[in-house]
Amino acid sequence: MVKKLKKEETEATKDLRDRTGEAEAGAISGDWGEKVSNTTGKEEEPMVKLQEAESRAAENYDKYVRAVAELDNYKKRAIREKADAIRYGNENLLRDILPLLDNTERALEHACNSDDFDAFKKGLKLLQDQFLVCLQKHGVEQIEAVGKDFDPHIHEAMLQVESGEHEESKVVDEFERGYLLNGRLLRPAKVSVCGRSKTEDQQDCEKDN
Numbered sequence: 001m002v003k004k005l006k007k008e009e010t011e012a013t014k015d016l017r018d019r020t021g022e023a024e025a026g027a028i029s030g031d032w033g034e035k036v037s038n039t040t041g042k043e044e045e046p047m048v049k050l051q052e053a054e055s056r057a058a059e060n061y062d063k064y065v066r067a068v069a070e071l072d073n074y075k076k077r078a079i080r081e082k083a084d085a086i087r088y089g090n091e092n093l094l095r096d097i098l099p100l101l102d103n104t105e106r107a108l109e110h111a112c113n114s115d116d117f118d119a120f121k122k123g124l125k126l127l128q129d130q131f132l133v134c135l136q137k138h139g140v141e142q143i144e145a146v147g148k149d150f151d152p153h154i155h156e157a158m159l160q161v162e163s164g165e166h167e168e169s170k171v172v173d174e175f176e177r178g179y180l181l182n183g184r185l186l187r188p189a190k191v192s193v194c195g196r197s198k199t200e201d202q203q204d205c206e207k208d209n
Contacts, residue, residue, distance in 0.1 A: 096134045103127055135179075143178035145171045145189040154178055154185060159192040166194040 107123040114120070132142070143154050150157065150169050155178070163172050171191045178189025 093134075093138050096137065100127060100130055100134065103130065139182040140186065141180050143180060143189045145174045145178065145191050147171060150191070150193045154180070154188055155193075156188040156190045157193045158190050160195040161192050163194045168194055168196055170194045 103123075104127060107120070107127065110123065111120045135141075145155060147166070148171050150171055155171060158175055161172050163170075166172050170193070171189075172194050173192045174189055175192070176187075176190040179186040
């Protein structure tokens with residue numbers, strides 16, 4: 001009877017040990033699987049980030065290539081537009097001058113077939129007025145000179161003359177008309193300027209003495 005009880009106890013103990021071993025083995029297996037899974041996840045994470053970085057780099061490089069191409073096209077277009085501006089910059093002015101050339105040809109043709117000199121003078125005066133209007137349209141204006149104070153910025157003195165009708169340093173006469181382009185000197189007016197006479201200088205010297 002005692003032997004039978006010991007035998008049953010031994011079998012129960014063995015069974016308990018087997019179950020405990022299986023549980024421990026399962027626990028160890030579970031821990032190892034979790035560690036392997038965590039390790040695999042950590043190894044895959046840098047690869048994902050690397051792929052994302054490569055994708056962003058490729059996208060940025062594509063944008064860079066496009067920007068360089070657009071800049072190059074802009075430079076070429078700017079150079080072409082600048083060349084056209086230099087080449088055809090006077091197009092509007094010349095287009096406005098062409099009718100004046102037509103009128104000049106008509107005036108010459110009329111003068112050749114007519115002896116009316118007064119009509120020819122009126123035609124020339126009309127052409128001059130049209131020409132001035134054309135120039136004013138494009139920012140050109142005449143410089144007023146005669147009777148004005150001499151201004152070396154817009155007047156070029158050709159002679160110094162004595163005049164009882166003008167004060168000293170006044171413009172007496174104009175040899176060539178001066179012009180401004182949008183307020184900037186295009187050509188100075190060539191003028192004669194009133195200066196003090198020798199007699200006046202001698203009188204002033206006598207008064208000082």
